[in-house]
Structure formats: structure tokens, C-alpha cells
Amino acid sequence: MSKFWIIAKDVYLKNIKSISFVIMILAPFLLIGLVYLAGSLASGFSNDSKIGLVSDNQQFIRQLEQTKNDAFSFKSITSEKEAQKQLKAEKIDSYMVIHSTDGQLAAKLYAQRSLGQTTEMTITQLLNQLQTSLNAQKLQLNSDQLASLRQPAKFSKTKISFDKDGNMQTGQDNTGVQIALAMGLTILLFVIITSYSSIIAQEIASEKGTRIMEVILSSTKAQTHFYAKLTGVLFVALTQMVIYGAALVIGYSQLKNIEMIQQLLEGVSLSTLFGSTMILTLLFFVLGVLVYSVLAALCGSLVSKPEDTAKAVQPIMYVGLIGYIIGISIGANDPQNIVVKVTSFIPLISSYIMPVRLATETASVMEAVISLVISVIFGILLTIFSAKLYKSNVLVYSEGGMLKSLKQSISIMKNEQKHK
Amino acid sequence: MLEVKHLVKTFGDFTAVDDISFKIPDGKILGLIGQNGAGKTTTFRLILDFLTQDSGSVLWNGQPLTEKDYNIIGYLPEERGLYPKISIQDQLLYFAALRGKSKQEIEPKIDEWMEKFKVKGKKTDKVKSLSKGNQQKVQLIATLIHEPKLIILDEPFSGLDPVNAELLKDGIIALKDQGSVVIFSSHNMDNVEKICDHLVMLKDGKMVLDGPVHQIREQFGRTKVFLESSLTPEAVLAIPGVKQAKLRSDGVVEITLADPAVGKEIFAQATSFGYIPMFNQQPPTLEEIFKLKAGGDHE
Numbered sequence: 001m002s003k004f005w006i007i008a009k010d011v012y013l014k015n016i017k018s019i020s021f022v023i024m025i026l027a028p029f030l031l032i033g034l035v036y037l038a039g040s041l042a043s044g045f046s047n048d049s050k051i052g053l054v055s056d057n058q059q060f061i062r063q064l065e066q067t068k069n070d071a072f073s074f075k076s077i078t079s080e081k082e083a084q085k086q087l088k089a090e091k092i093d094s095y096m097v098i099h100s101t102d103g104q105l106a107a108k109l110y111a112q113r114s115l116g117q118t119t120e121m122t123i124t125q126l127l128n129q130l131q132t133s134l135n136a137q138k139l140q141l142n143s144d145q146l147a148s149l150r151q152p153a154k155f156s157k158t159k160i161s162f163d164k165d166g167n168m169q170t171g172q173d174n175t176g177v178q179i180a181l182a183m184g185l186t187i188l189l190f191v192i193i194t195s196y197s198s199i200i201a202q203e204i205a206s207e208k209g210t211r212i213m214e215v216i217l218s219s220t221k222a223q224t225h226f227y228a229k230l231t232g233v234l235f236v237a238l239t240q241m242v243i244y245g246a247a248l249v250i251g252y253s254q255l256k257n258i259e260m261i262q263q264l265l266e267g268v269s270l271s272t273l274f275g276s277t278m279i280l281t282l283l284f285f286v287l288g289v290l291v292y293s294v295l296a297a298l299c300g301s302l303v304s305k306p307e308d309t310a311k312a313v314q315p316i317m318y319v320g321l322i323g324y325i326i327g328i329s330i331g332a333n334d335p336q337n338i339v340v341k342v343t344s345f346i347p348l349i350s351s352y353i354m355p356v357r358l359a360t361e362t363a364s365v366m367e368a369v370i371s372l373v374i375s376v377i378f379g380i381l382l383t384i385f386s387a388k389l390y391k392s393n394v395l396v397y398s399e400g401g402m403l404k405s406l407k408q409s410i411s412i413m414k415n416e417q418k419h420k
Numbered sequence: 421m422l423e424v425k426h427l428v429k430t431f432g433d434f435t436a437v438d439d440i441s442f443k444i445p446d447g448k449i450l451g452l453i454g455q456n457g458a459g460k461t462t463t464f465r466l467i468l469d470f471l472t473q474d475s476g477s478v479l480w481n482g483q484p485l486t487e488k489d490y491n492i493i494g495y496l497p498e499e500r501g502l503y504p505k506i507s508i509q510d511q512l513l514y515f516a517a518l519r520g521k522s523k524q525e526i527e528p529k530i531d532e533w534m535e536k537f538k539v540k541g542k543k544t545d546k547v548k549s550l551s552k553g554n555q556q557k558v559q560l561i562a563t564l565i566h567e568p569k570l571i572i573l574d575e576p577f578s579g580l581d582p583v584n585a586e587l588l589k590d591g592i593i594a595l596k597d598q599g600s601v602v603i604f605s606s607h608n609m610d611n612v613e614k615i616c617d618h619l620v621m622l623k624d625g626k627m628v629l630d631g632p633v634h635q636i637r638e639q640f641g642r643t644k645v646f647l648e649s650s651l652t653p654e655a656v657l658a659i660p661g662v663k664q665a666k667l668r669s670d671g672v673v674e675i676t677l678a679d680p681a682v683g684k685e686i687f688a689q690a691t692s693f694g695y696i697p698m699f700n701q702q703p704p705t706l707e708e709i710f711k712l713k714a715g716g717d718h719e
Contacts, residue, residue: 219491220487
């Protein structure tokens with residue numbers, strides 16, 4: 001076995017066997033379980049709010065009382081004074097006074113606390129229905145006429161594209177599913193980068209801090225060690241992906257009967273999953289993990305003590321966060337924004353942003369490929385630079401922070417190259 | 421054979437190593453002494469190719485030392501370090517694997533070496549559970565277990581008690597007898613004097629002493645006399661050519677001479693009353709030479 005694989009295997013086994021790896025693997029499952037539990041507990045305990053109704057027209061009250069709802073219920077109250085009394089005694093949560101003058105419905109809700117947007121919207125809808133029936137009555141419409149009045153407009157969208165002859169082609173609109181997948185991958189990318197940056201930086205910083213590095217440097221070339229460490233950690237990441245993949249396959253057989261999942265899957269066609277958009281998105285994902293790992297290794301080699309690892313990965317976290325925020329918030333809501341367009345070509349953050357643009361179909365395949373090429377070139381240069389700097393880095397024990405170490409390492413590297 | 425020829429290394433305006441040359445044949449030990457910052461560690465790093473020299477060369481059996489020679493090197497850095505959470509055995513196997521040794525080759529030797537250095541603890545113990553001295557011994561084993569041909573030890577004796585220092589000396593001599601080249605640095609002149617075949621002293625990156633230990637000492641002349649007789653220090657001081665005479669607590673008078681020839685006069689006067697238990701004329705000790713050379717600028 002070559003020294004490269006000896007080191008890679010050592011890093012791999014050390015991390016796989018660690019407790020933190022097990023916790024990292026289980027964390028998402030625990031989180032999902034916790035959210036599920038909290039959700040079911042919350043729905044079990046939340047009381048529906050009681051809304052008192054005060055009106056001079058009993059017909060309104062009767063109609064409204066018929067509505068069945070999980071979130072709230074109506075209760076008829078004779079007078080506003082009585083309603084105030086009950087509200088004070090907390091028998092009801094709020095009350096609404098409804099008047100109608102000349103066929104115009106006017107309702108006013110009195111509440112100490114907000115009932116929540118959903119409830120308020122539902123109430124508005126109910127009142128609108130009431131108003132419509134009121135109008136219908138005034139116009140003396142029959143039930144058929146009323147139904148036709150209530151009929152909503154039909155809206156649907158069709159995705160079109162032009163083929164090379166300039167003819168319009170209609171196609172299936174996949175953006176919904178694509179955005180969901182791109183979002184999912186972006187979040188996953190962020191999670192992976194945050195956890196593995198620390199692991200890589202820790203690996204390197206601790207060997208440097210314990211001065212084992214000097215012994216290793218007398219056993220093998222610095223570059224070999226650098227690449228082997230990276231490879232070891234990337235294999236750990238791969239193992240995590242495989243475990244999640246297996247969990248997904250097993251989970252699918254259990255979850256496919258859930259209505260929400262079924263609806264989601266209905267929209268997914270195989271051509272979407274294996275289309276150019278998805279492949280490019282995956283490439284951005286993999287490239288993102290690789291480039292961030294190299295950056296983490298570089299930062300890890302710049303600190304002198306393992307305790308400083310957190311400090312070392314901070315810049316990576318910031319860069320990652322910027323990409324994540326632009327991708328998730330601006331990218332998804334306003335994909336044509338100039339900031340989004342420009343940043344989707346900048347290495348390191350393009351991995352977060354370009355997939356979202358691809359998903360919303362605001363970037364062409366060509367643009368994505370260009371961005372990908374920029375990232376690849378950047379990644380290669382960064383890797384070569386980091387590996388070269390590594391040999392000088394690990395001999396520099398500076399107390400003056402990372403920038404100072406970086407400067408010192410670069411000057412040693414230049415000095416070395418002058419004499420090679 | 422390790423040959424270092426006219427090594428020069430500068431960092432900006434600072435010359436860390438200035439024209440250093442020495443040769444160590446197989447089966448010989450070279451001691452490198454000098455104050456902190458004299459250039460010892462830089463010299464080691466140049467030999468190990470961690471740093472690239474401005475000029476000069478490092479030759480192993482007549483060839484430049486390269487990656488293919490890494491397996492025959494045993495290096496103990498000045499700042500010690502092991503993986504704290506890993507067992508002694510796994511640690512030794514990993515470092516040996518990095519020197520191209522298989523588990524089958526090394527595993528049977530672990531007990532033998534732990535016995536040799538009297539490491540307290542089981543080989544399955546994690547390193548962090550060991551005392552500092554024992555950790556240091558484990559690191560020495562990691563440096564030596566693959567039976568390297570070129571052994572570089574940066575301050576191997578620091579932190580070892582006299583008993584353990586003795587064990588290390590025996591270990592170094594055993595490897596020398598197998599034909600290995602050993603180079604080590606030390607602040608402890610006693611250890612250097614006892615095991616070195618050749619000595620190099622650095623000061624501000626330059627070589628100020630170079631040669632076999634006894635030869636270096638003889639260069640300075642036999643200017644020390646240890647005398648046990650009825651002569652008082654005052655009487656000795658009265659003899660022309662005596663620089664200093666002090667009565668030690670054990671009754672021995674320690675005399676420093678300006679000229680070794682004065683020894684004869686002291687011997688004659690001391691023996692004029694008959695029998696004396698001790699007259700011992702010596703060159704200065706390595707420690708005295710070290711202090712003399714290191715402090716040269718201040719005088």
C-alpha cells in the first residue's frame with residue numbers, strides 16, 4: 001500500500017469510528033423526528049379559538065355558525081356588552097360585530113391577540129361569501145345563477161421553448177420540482193460544507209499542533225500528505241452520502257403511501273431527474289464540496305493549535321453563508337436580479353446560486369457550463385497553491401493570526417522556490 | 421555515510437546556517453551543540469529537505485537525499501508530539517507504515533522495544549494516559565523501531581531523568597553498532613562527551629568547533645588541575661601562572677592554569693611533603709569550552 005493510501009485510510013478509519021461521526025449521521029433523523037413530534041404535540045394541544053358573533057341580523061350568525069374548522073369556532077352572543085364581559089372572563093378569545101347597511105356587509109373584529117394570518121384570511125373569505133349571497137339575494141338570483149357567479153377563473157401555465165427552426169414547442173413545466181430539488185441540494189451542500197470544513201481543518205491543525213507533522217514530513221512528501229488527508233475526509237463524506245442514500249431507499253418504501261410524498265412524486269418525471277439541469281446541479285454540488293474542502297485544509301494548516309480550528313474555518317463559513325443566503329432567498333424569489341446573475345459565476349458561491357438559477361430556468365446550460373469551468377479552474381489553482389504552501393505552512397508556528405501566518409508561509413515558499 | 425557540504429541558508433537578511441560542512445561515516449555518532457538559535461534545528465531541516473538550502477549540498481552515500489530515502493530515516497523533532505487518543509501499538513504501527521514497514525514486521529518488535537525502554541503501560545493504552553516521560557519514550561520507539569540507517573534526534577535527552585537518559589544512550593549506541601549514522605543535538609555536554617565520536621558546535625550559524633571530542637578538548641590544553649594534598653589554595657595561587665585556585669567542599673583544590681606547563685611546578689610543590697592522594701591535570705570540560713565559545717562575544 002502506498003503512503004498516500006496509508007494516510008487516507010488512517011484518516012478515514014479514525015473519523016468513521018469517532019462518536020461525532022455517528023452523531024452527525026443521526027442528527028438529521030433526530031431532527032426530523034423532533035420536528036414531527038413537536039408538530040403532532042402542537043396540534044394536539046392547541047385549542048381552537050372561540051370567536052363571539054354579535055349582529056342585528058341573526059341570518060349571518062346562523063350561516064357563519066355552520067362553518068366547521070379546526071382553528072376556530074363561532075359562538076353567538078346577544079350584545080356587544082355581553083361579548084366584552086365574556087372576553088374579559090376569557091370565555092371567548094375575540095368577538096366580531098357584523099352590520100349590514102344597504103346590502104353592504106361591515107364586520108369588525110375585536111381581539112386582544114392576533115388570531116394568526118390564516119384565521120383572519122379564512123374569516124375574510126367567509127365574509128366575502130356572505131356578501132356574495134347577500135348581493136345575490138338583492139338581485140333575486142336563483143342558485144344556478146349564484147353558482148355561476150361564484151365560479152373562479154381557470155389559470156394554468158404552459159412552458160414553451162423554441163426549437164432551432166424557430167417553431168414554438170410546448171412542454172411540461174418542471175420548475176416547481178426543480179426548485180424543490182435545487183433548494184434541497186443547496187441546504188445539503190451548506191450542511192456538508194459546515195460539518196466537513198471543521199473536520200478537515202481539525203485533522204490538519206491537530207497534527208500541526210502536536211508537531212507530528214514534522215515526523216510525517218520526514219516520511220513522505222508534504223503534497224502526498226495533503227492530498228491523502230483530503231481524500232480520507234472526502235471518503236468519509238461519501239460514506240455519509242451512501243448511508244443517507246440507503247436510508248432514502250429504505251424510507252421510500254415506507255413513505256410512498258403518504259399523500260404529500262405522492263403528490264410530490266407525481267410531478268417528477270424521469271426526464272426531470274436525469275435532465276441536464278439535474279446533472280449540472282449535481283456537478284455544482286460535488287465541485288462545491290471539493291473546493292470548500294481544499295479551502296478548509298488550507299485554513300487548517302494556517303493555525304498553530306487545534307483549539308484555533310474554529311477561528312480557521314470562520315472565513316469559509318462566511319463565504320458559504322453569503323452563497324447560501326443569496327441562493328435561497330434572493331435567488332429563489334427574484335432569479336433575474338443582477339446580484340444573483342453576477343454571483344452565479346463567482347467560484348465558491350456559484351455552487352449555491354447557479355443551481356437555483358438553473359432550476360428557475362433563468363440561466364442557460366451554456367451559462368452554467370461557463371460558471372462550472374470557472375469553478376473547476378479556480379479549484380485546480382487553489383489546490384495546487386494550497387498543496388505548495390502546505391510544506392511551508394506546517395513549519396510556521398505563528399501566534400499572530402491567520403493572515404500573518406499566510407504572509408509568512410508565502411514568503412518561505414517564495415524563498416524556497418528561488419533556490420529550487 | 422552522511423556528508424554535509426558548505427550548507428548556507430538565509431531567511432531574508434538573516435543567515436541561519438553559514439557554511440556548515442561535516443561527514444558522518446556509518447556506525448558513527450555526531451553531536452551538534454550550540455545555544456538556542458545557533459542553527460541546529462535549521463541544519464536538521466535542511467538535511468531532511470524540509471527547507472531548501474541557498475547553496476551547498478546534503479549527500480547520503482554520495483547521492484542527494486531524496487524521497488526514496490525517507491524509509492531509512494528516523495527523526496525525533498525537538499517539540500514532541502503523538503496522537504493523544506490512539507493506543508501505543510496503533511501509533512507505532514502507523515508511523516512504521518509510513519516508513520514502509522508492514523504490520524507483520526513491526527508488531528512482534530513492539531514488546532521488545534517497550535521492554536528495552538521500560539515503558540510503563542500496556543501497548544493498548546492510549547498515549548494520553550501515559551506520563552510525560554513515558555510518552556517521550558514511546559516517541560523514541562516510534563523514531564527507532566523501523567531500524568533507520570540515518571537517525572536525527574533533536575534534543576533527545578531533554579526531559580529525561582538520568583536513568584532514562586542512560587536507556588536512551590544504550591539505545592543509540594546499539595543502533596550505532598548496527599552501522600547506523602546518528603546525529604543529535606543536546607544541551608547536556610555530559611551526554612555528548614560520553615557517546616559522541618565527533619562534535620560540531622554552531623554559533624550564529626557558523627561552525628566554531630569541529631572534531632573528535634577528546635581532540636577538541638586537547639586543543640585547549642591541560643589547563644585544569646584537580647589536587648588533593650596539603651597545599652592550601654593560597655599557596656597554589658602564589659605560584660606564577662596560576663589563574664585561579666578554589667577549595668571544593670570535598671577537599672579537592674580546583675586550579676585553572678594560564679599555561680599547562682605550570683602543572684609540573686604544582687606537582688613538585690605538592691609532592692615535596694611525600695604522598696598525595698590526587699593530582700589530575702585535564703583539558704577543560706566540554707561544558708567549560710561550550711561556555712567559553714558561546715560567550716565569546718561578551719568577553
